[in-house]
Amino acid sequence: MIGAVVVSHGAFATELVRAAGIIVGKIEGVVAVDISADMSVEAIHDAVEGAVRTVEDGDGVLLLTDMFGGTPSNIGLSFLGTHRVVVLTGVNLPMMVKFPMSREGMPLDELARQLQECGHRSIMIPGDMLKKKAEKKPEK
Amino acid sequence: MLARIDCRLIHGQVVETWVPHTSADSLIVANDDLAGNPFLRSVMELAVPPAIRVRFCRLDEAIPVLAAADRNGERSILLVASAGDAVALRKAGAGFNLLNIGNLHFAAGKVEISPSVFFAPEDFDALGWLRSHGVTVLVQGTPFESGTSFDAERE
Numbered sequence: 001m002i003g004a005v006v007v008s009h010g011a012f013a014t015e016l017v018r019a020a021g022i023i024v025g026k027i028e029g030v031v032a033v034d035i036s037a038d039m040s041v042e043a044i045h046d047a048v049e050g051a052v053r054t055v056e057d058g059d060g061v062l063l064l065t066d067m068f069g070g071t072p073s074n075i076g077l078s079f080l081g082t083h084r085v086v087v088l089t090g091v092n093l094p095m096m097v098k099f100p101m102s103r104e105g106m107p108l109d110e111l112a113r114q115l116q117e118c119g120h121r122s123i124m125i126p127g128d129m130l131k132k133k134a135e136k137k138p139e140k
Numbered sequence: 141m142l143a144r145i146d147c148r149l150i151h152g153q154v155v156e157t158w159v160p161h162t163s164a165d166s167l168i169v170a171n172d173d174l175a176g177n178p179f180l181r182s183v184m185e186l187a188v189p190p191a192i193r194v195r196f197c198r199l200d201e202a203i204p205v206l207a208a209a210d211r212n213g214e215r216s217i218l219l220v221a222s223a224g225d226a227v228a229l230r231k232a233g234a235g236f237n238l239l240n241i242g243n244l245h246f247a248a249g250k251v252e253i254s255p256s257v258f259f260a261p262e263d264f265d266a267l268g269w270l271r272s273h274g275v276t277v278l279v280q281g282t283p284f285e286s287g288t289s290f291d292a293e294r295e
Contacts, residue, residue, distance in 0.1 A: 023152040024282055025282040097152065101156060133182060
């Protein structure tokens with residue numbers, strides 16, 4: 001089973017996993033790593049490495065980070081050469097919810113691409129969609 | 141057909157877990173408030189993938205709607221907002237034998253059954269009536285939780 005490590009500034013990672021759990025139930029094989037301002041790079045690296053080891057069971061690990069260019073993401077990228085991981089940045093709740101629903105029987109790279117697509121598609125302005133719908137099909 | 145009591149009707153749990161779990165291709169929402177509110181209906185419909193057919197109807201219109209879905213060979217999930225509504229549909233002839241309770245929000249005087257399900261005294265009566273009419277009632281937020289029969293919870 002593909003594992004996931006969610007790494008973020010502050011407690012976003014822990015709360016994101018918790019929020020997704022409310023929607024799809026407890027997610028197996030996920031560890032959150034919350035990074036606080038006082039942590040050294042080494043401490044962050046060790047925390048992420050420990051988390052990867054916890055969830056790795058042979059199918060690889062997704063490193064879901066909060067923001068491209070941020071420390072969680074930069075440190076996540078340092079595992080690319082040494083561990084079987086894919087780093088996916090800008091994680092949001094729709095991606096977190098989709099993760100346990102999509103990972104069955106899917107290779108790591110393909111899962112990462114699907115979640116990327118899901119994250120992109122999930123950002124919208126529903127008010128505009130409603131307006132378009134109303135123009136197309138006036139309410140009977 | 142899966143029948144579900146969920147005070148939030150169509151939301152993340154339903155779309156993300158029950159629809160794929162049951163391979164449903166249609167959602168039938170029997171709810172008088174929503175049936176009379178086109179705006180809320182379109183908002184709720186936005187979050188449903190286009191491949192899933194969504195129908196909203198009043199409780200007293202639900203039986204022909206269910207029959208039409210059945211004739212089309214649709215795999216439906218029937219959603220109602222309360223135990224009382226489930227009883228009304230069963231009395232009118234809705235043919236569900238398994239009823240899933242996902243969310244019934246907290247209010248003063250209600251009993252906690254699960255973190256997301258709280259029963260008022262009339263809910264116990266309504267669900268008792270359903271059980272005595274051959275309906276298996278399970279408290280189950282998502283398909284991955286093992287369902288709890290409310291009878292055991294009562295004791």
